[in-house]
Amino acid sequence: MQREENDLETSKDGEIRKLLNSMDQVEAPDGFERRVFDRIASADKPFGFDRTMLLLGLKFSVPAVVLIVLGVFLVYFNAKTPDTAQLPEVIDTFTENTGPMPQSPATNTTTTTVSGTSQTELAAAENRTNSNAERPGANRNANGQRTGGGSEDMAVSPSGDPLYPPGINPNIRLSPETAPTKGSIAPSSILAILGIKSACSSVGCSVTGVQANSIGSRAGIMTGDLVEAIDDWPIDSNHTFSGSVNVRILRINRDGRTITVELKMR
Amino acid sequence: MALDKTQYGADGETESAPGRVVSDHQLIAAAKAGDEDAFGEIIARYKNPITNFLFRFLNDYEEAVDLAQETFVRVYFALDRYHTKFAFSTYIYRIAANLAITELRKRKRRSILSLTGLFQSDEESDAEFQPPDTRPLPDTGVVDAERDRVIANAIGTLPPKYRMPLILRDVEEHSYDEVAQILELGLGTTKSRISRARGMLRERLSGYLEN
Known part of the structure; x- marks a missing residue:
């Protein structure tokens, strides 16, 4: 086998081999064995695992634990419902204090604060709800029930007139007299x-x-x-x-x- | 510095007692059973060739010694996974080669991070190589040392994929089959790389070659 391999090599290859072989061999230093055993003792398998396996496990387990904690955190706070104990109290107080539903936020100037929420805000919210119910752009059937689908024009007033910024009305045209x-x-x-x-x-x-x-x-x-x-x-x-x-x-x-x-x- | 290769030759056998030859596999089996002396014998048998191999590959003695020790530590902790269907010498050289390649990658990363590394190429083939100074020197020992240094530097300029099979073949004197097994390459690829490496070295060391 060795002879066949040598046959494959040219004389120039032999020169290179000879040159490389002529180099001095390097020896391991004294105390090499002792230092190897010291390293073995210091790197002894912790808990019966190979150190590389332990590092590999940590490499994957630490991000996994972080992701799990983050997931639990998000799920917990998303699933947490608002404290409903105070909600009925606010609505009841509003009903008792204001009586009939105000027509618009502008007409209701009552600002009595109940549990941190002003009645003005509650009235405005309720008025918005009523406005939505009567919005002319909403899709409704003959019985007045919402049929769903389509979009609603949010720029309409409760009376059905479009709302435009102050001073702007594209429907106004110059009359001949004012030309x-x-x-x-x-x-x-x-x-x-x-x-x-x-x-x-x-x-x-x-x-x-x-x-x-x-x-x-x-x-x-x-x-x-x-x-x-x-x-x-x-x-x-x-x-x-x-x-x-x-x-x-x-x-x-x-x-x-x-x-x-x-x-x-x- | 010179070492008689017969002291540690990769024959895988030693005489632990007069007339009795203990093979590598027997020593491994004993080390598996907890015999530290057997593992010490393994170290004594391979410490010099492994250190020499790593030194020729890395061209750094301290790093070579450190990686040689790490090689034996890896062998010790992997004794249970060692299969005797391969020669132990192939096995331990493979571990050393992998450690050496990992070390080269670390160096490469460090060189990328360093400012000067920005101006170096990926392969080490472009590394600076000083042509040999052929002027006569007064002392033969100095000449040999200088020649060894030039050869080592020339080897160091080879790309790692050519350098490693060349060292295993021409410095460590493994067969082509053993080199192919150590590097987990095909036989044809191994021969091709060794031939290519020799061609590169021939160009660099033309001053030291007869033809």
């Missing part, structure tokens, strides 16, 4: 921009011609139409506009019928 109609731009000039030639009178502007491929022609304005309003602002020979005018819709009268035409800018 800024006093200016230097005549309605006929606006219509001319749209490719509509017109003659304005006290009832509106009568279309006398429509330029081909203009905005007016694409919107279907025809000669003979009577333009009564631009964006709901009534126009006549006396109306003029100021500033920028946002022209989107024309109201015209064609053969006695009022038609609303939406302009296409492209």
Whole structure:
């Protein structure tokens, strides 16, 4: 076997082997055996276990114990119900003191504190409950029972009107009377921009011609139409506009019928 | 420093009494039964080759001695798990090799943590190696010591996976089969790594080779 192995090695390999073999052998120091036995005595198996096994056990058992303690802690505090001994007392006191249910938190100014909870807060909470019961956005069947599903609009008042921030109501539109109609731009000039030639009178502007491929022609304005309003602002020979005018819709009268035409800018 | 290999050769046998040869397995069996003298004999038989093997691998005598002692401690506590189907020499070298590799990993971690370690590569193949100074020295002993130092440094620059089989084969003079068993590698892989290691050493030690 040794001979076969040596056959496998080239002469250069033999040189390396010879060189490595020529190195001095290192010896163990004196007292080596005694120190080994000392180490064996100091590392003797505790409790009959191998030390490595003990360390391995600790490596896994310590995190496991921590997780178990944490789990027990969470379960205990999640399962712990609130102290209900005081809850009936608070409600009873509220009923006795206030009588009928207040309509809104704003009208109930009673602030008598009962067991740390003010009656104002209780009234507000109860009022919110009542509001939820009458919320118009809630899904209900014909009997008024909740059917579940869907979402409820929280921005509604008990009366059903939507609630918006103060000063903002998107439903309010400018009335023609409040429109800024006093200016230097005549309605006929606006219509001319749209490719509509017109003659304005006290009832509106009568279309006398429509330029081909203009905005007016694409919107279907025809000669003979009577333009009564631009964006709901009534126009006549006396109306003029100021500033920028946002022209989107024309109201015209064609053969006695009022038609609303939406302009296409492209 | 020089030691006659016949004193501790890895033949696994010793003469405890005139005309009687005690094998490693007999000593292990006696140590299992609580005979500390038998385990002491095991230590005496293998302390030098194991220390030499670890020293050549780690290139650090103190660390080699410490790991050699730890090797015997591990053997002692694992006596019950030892199976006699393997040669004891293979078994104890495997433990020593595993400890040495673990030590190298610790060093690597330490070098990563240290500031200078940031600029070192993973493998030790890039470690600084001083080429041999071939100028004649006045004293033969000094020359031998210097040559040993250069060879040891050259071995130390080999990657561990090449260094260990080379030491087992060419320094400790184990057979290819034994090296493969100790390192738990295939025979072909073992031979390939040893051959590769020799090629690397040949480049580094060209000044000490005849051809």
